[in-house]
Amino acid sequence: MKVTGALALLRALEHEGVEVIFGIPGGASMPIYDPLVDGSSIRHILCRHEQGAGHAAEGYAWATGRVGVCMATSGPGGTNLVTPIADAKMDSVPIVAITGQVPTPVVGNDAFQEADITGITMPITKHNFLVKDPALIAETVREAFHIASTGRPGPVLIDLPKDVLLAETTWSWPERINLPGYKPTTKGNQRQVVEAVKLIMAAERPVLYVGGGVIKADAHAELAKLATVGRLPVVTTLMARGAFPDSNELCLGMPGMHGNYTAVTAIQKSDVLVALGTRFDDRVTGKLAAFAPYAKVIHVDIDPAEIGKNRAVEVPIVGDCKDVIAKLAAELDARQHEAGGVPDRSAWLGQLTDWQRRFPYRYDQQPDGPLKPQYCVERLRALADDDTIVVAGVGQHQMYASQYWRFEHPRHWINSGGLGTMGFAVPAAMGAKVGQPGKRVLAIDGDGCFQMTAQELATSTTEKIPFITAILNNGYLGMVRQWQELFFAERYSGVYLDPDVPDYVKLAEAYGAVGFRADDPGEVDAVIEKAFSVEDRSVVIDFRVDPREMVFPMVPAGASNDDIILDPEGASPTSDPSEAPIL
Amino acid sequence: MSNATGGGGTLHTISVLVEDKPGVLTRVAGLFSARGFNIDSLAVGPTESSGLSRMTIVINVDTKPLEQITKQLNKLINVIKILEHEPGSAVERELMLVKVRASGDDRARVMEIAEVFRVNIVDVTASTLTLEATGKPDKLEALLSLLDDFGIVELSRTGRIALGRGDRGIKERVLRAAND
Ligand SMILES: Cc1ncc(C[n+]2csc(CCOP(=O)(O)OP(=O)(O)O)c2C)c(N)n1
Ligand SMILES: [Mg+2]
Numbered sequence: 001m002k003v004t005g006a007l008a009l010l011r012a013l014e015h016e017g018v019e020v021i022f023g024i025p026g027g028a029s030m031p032i033y034d035p036l037v038d039g040s041s042i043r044h045i046l047c048r049h050e051q052g053a054g055h056a057a058e059g060y061a062w063a064t065g066r067v068g069v070c071m072a073t074s075g076p077g078g079t080n081l082v083t084p085i086a087d088a089k090m091d092s093v094p095i096v097a098i099t100g101q102v103p104t105p106v107v108g109n110d111a112f113q114e115a116d117i118t119g120i121t122m123p124i125t126k127h128n129f130l131v132k133d134p135a136l137i138a139e140t141v142r143e144a145f146h147i148a149s150t151g152r153p154g155p156v157l158i159d160l161p162k163d164v165l166l167a168e169t170t171w172s173w174p175e176r177i178n179l180p181g182y183k184p185t186t187k188g189n190q191r192q193v194v195e196a197v198k199l200i201m202a203a204e205r206p207v208l209y210v211g212g213g214v215i216k217a218d219a220h221a222e223l224a225k226l227a228t229v230g231r232l233p234v235v236t237t238l239m240a241r242g243a244f245p246d247s248n249e250l251c252l253g254m255p256g257m258h259g260n261y262t263a264v265t266a267i268q269k270s271d272v273l274v275a276l277g278t279r280f281d282d283r284v285t286g287k288l289a290a291f292a293p294y295a296k297v298i299h300v301d302i303d304p305a306e307i308g309k310n311r312a313v314e315v316p317i318v319g320d321c322k323d324v325i326a327k328l329a330a331e332l333d334a335r336q337h338e339a340g341g342v343p344d345r346s347a348w349l350g351q352l353t354d355w356q357r358r359f360p361y362r363y364d365q366q367p368d369g370p371l372k373p374q375y376c377v378e379r380l381r382a383l384a385d386d387d388t389i390v391v392a393g394v395g396q397h398q399m400y401a402s403q404y405w406r407f408e409h410p411r412h413w414i415n416s417g418g419l420g421t422m423g424f425a426v427p428a429a430m431g432a433k434v435g436q437p438g439k440r441v442l443a444i445d446g447d448g449c450f451q452m453t454a455q456e457l458a459t460s461t462t463e464k465i466p467f468i469t470a471i472l473n474n475g476y477l478g479m480v481r482q483w484q485e486l487f488f489a490e491r492y493s494g495v496y497l498d499p500d501v502p503d504y505v506k507l508a509e510a511y512g513a514v515g516f517r518a519d520d521p522g523e524v525d526a527v528i529e530k531a532f533s534v535e536d537r538s539v540v541i542d543f544r545v546d547p548r549e550m551v552f553p554m555v556p557a558g559a560s561n562d563d564i565i566l567d568p569e570g571a572s573p574t575s576d577p578s579e580a581p582i583l
Numbered sequence: 584m585s586n587a588t589g590g591g592g593t594l595h596t597i598s599v600l601v602e603d604k605p606g607v608l609t610r611v612a613g614l615f616s617a618r619g620f621n622i623d624s625l626a627v628g629p630t631e632s633s634g635l636s637r638m639t640i641v642i643n644v645d646t647k648p649l650e651q652i653t654k655q656l657n658k659l660i661n662v663i664k665i666l667e668h669e670p671g672s673a674v675e676r677e678l679m680l681v682k683v684r685a686s687g688d689d690r691a692r693v694m695e696i697a698e699v700f701r702v703n704i705v706d707v708t709a710s711t712l713t714l715e716a717t718g719k720p721d722k723l724e725a726l727l728s729l730l731d732d733f734g735i736v737e738l739s740r741t742g743r744i745a746l747g748r749g750d751r752g753i754k755e756r757v758l759r760a761a762n763d
Contacts, residue, residue, distance in 0.1 A: 303658070304657070305657075
């Protein structure tokens with residue numbers, strides 16, 4: 001069958017099972033839009049900014065586990081995708097970005113809207129392609145989806161010059177994928193699994209340090225098995241919230257810079273740390289040399305380059321978390337049976353419970369005092385059901401969301417962890433809603449973040465993709481303000497936004513969404529209930545929260561996790577000699 | 584190519600077998616700079632198999648970062664295989680062209696050095712001699728330090744290339760820092 005390159009592209013995307021593309025057209029990509037008129041199983045969602053399209057593709061991928069697709073024209077279209085592509089690289093999100101390019105004869109001539117997008121995105125993609133022959137489009141698409149979705153997932157970009165899209169070719173779907181240099185190791189080595197289990201069996205203070213890889217591998221059931229079988233406490237990083245239910249008594253919640261005392265300290269005092277699909281990021285480890293000083297480390301990851309990158313490892317296991325964790329659970333189960341049961345670690349588990357009781361997340365909401373952001377998150381959680389998908393921006397609100405939301409399921413928490421991209425929430429929430437139309441999607445956003453990508457509310461209205469955005473409006477770039485308060489002697493600079501500008505309720509209405517506002521704690525529940533009752537339109541809630549509130553606990557950047565600060569007064573239980581380690 | 588983190592380590596020679604695709608050199612070189620590693624030299628050319636190129640890269644790093652860089656290189660889709668050559672386990676050579684000031688008495692002395700080092704004189708002018716030298720890196724260094732006294736006008740080196748000793752090719756060898 002003779003087809004144009006553009007039609008070959010669409011057919012190939014259909015073959016890959018793509019149901020939706022988030023994009024904006026332009027000169028170089030127009031050939032792709034023409035065959036869409038004749039009908040395709042693919043829905044094109046016209047976004048208002050390519051960055052929005054890219055984050056929407058990410059939100060879709062986070063929520064579904066499938067590859068998200070975004071599309072832009074050459075030049076500025078492509079460069080507007082750079083931020084979401086970099087974001088997807090840092091957080092291992094499977095997306096395929098398609099860009100139009102100027103015609104091949106003028107490539108390199110500074111033609112109108114030319115940008116060397118494969119050159120620009122080389123360091124921020126898992127791989128990218130410039131396709132110069134329409135006959136290669138189908139196989140390139142197949143390879144791109146394979147690369148994006150297997151091994152350690154990540155973004156792949158396909159750049160398509162306009163003449164290649166217009167040229168005729170013969171349609172055929174490649175039978176095989178030919179990528180001789182790409183063979184991710186997915187099966188964990190059984191010998192290493194046995195070594196790991198021996199360490200776990202002998203551990204007095206084990207901790208499972210769980211990262212986003214567990215969710216990407218759909219290994220939550222295997223994780224639950226491992227934790228239950230061994231009665232092993234679990235911490236879930238910012239990327240892994242929901243990988244293990246917060247309601248499980250073995251769940252300690254989030255570690256790291258703004259993690260809770262128990263999760264942070266459990267790692268610090270652990271003697272065996274089982275790192276699963278995680279990369280010892282600096283926001284988790286704090287000062288690396290002081291991180292988990294007593295721990296022997298078992299590190300499971302599909303990316304061999306992560307193993308030993310930041311922390312020396314006793315037992316490395318390269319493989320897919322689903323495979324390896326299942327093997328670990330089975331082996332541990334068998335060996336415990338032989339040994340007559342789970343080792344007695346009641347002292348350790350008791351210590352953890354004691355810490356949880358004494359050092360929970362804390363804030364103080366006075367009934368007639370200023371509205372606290374944490375209270376808003378807690379009330380949203382109380383009135384929402386477990387199946388709500390929560391999406392966050394970047395800043396204080398993101399930390400409050402991760403701290404105070406109780407997650408019960410994987411793929412119900414979506415945020416920008418590695419790159420820390422302000423503006424992520426609104427478009428990612430939209431993408432998540434497209435991927436999971438049956439679930440309620442709630443963005444918990446900052447006033448600063450919201451203003452970076454709020455234009456996608458227009459997309460949400462015209463394309464009928466309703467979701468809720470709760471802005472924790474503190475009138476500030478709050479996280480930066482917090483650092484200025486704590487580390488720059490309260491010399492505030494370049495952080496005041498003004499809570500009244502824009503008027504978020506009017507802005508919501510201007511976009512065809514519904515706007516609500518809550519100024520006082522007493523109004524919060526009613527506003528949330530009103531918001532939850534709107535089904536057919538997006539909602540924006542303007543929560544006017546206390547600009548002075550700060551995120552705690554906190555491990556200052558570069559400090560040891562042992563120097564965790566619990567509150568604005570600087571209380572740090574570990575500096576108290578009565579808190580001497582139980583070692 | 585060099586950057587701020589340079590020096591400190593030891594020289595390692597690695598061979599990287601890559602698919603001969605557009606941009607592959609940029610991907611490899613870009614990875615080094617993005618991850619903050621020095622390339623001491625890089626030589627690239629075709630191999631015994633069509634569609635595959637071989638890069639020989641000399642890097643100045645400690646063993647630990649070397650392991651990281653080979654793992655990162657391995658993640659490039661177009662990289663087929665990486666081999667680190669243990670010292671002594673590979674034949675390593677480099678080609679160098681060097682133009683030296685050589686008039687008057689110096690001329691005979693430069694020619695004498697050329698003879699001792701068994702290198703060819705490939706161009707002659709009234710005031711200079713151009714030498715073509717191949718050899719192990721230390722031989723070229725020794726030659727250069729002798730020629731330095733006369734005044735080096737111009738120098739061009741290919742960078743090191745290497746093949747493992749023994750009867751096997753790179754494709755049959757296992758990478759040292761393989762999936763452990
Ligand atoms: C694109 C981008 N620019 C700047 C930053 C630096 N930054 C991190 S958090 C933050 C403040 C975010 O403000 P807001 O959205 O109001 O959230 P808050 O911290 O007040 O909850 C800034 C500016 C960033 N992470 N991303
Ligand atoms: Mg703010």
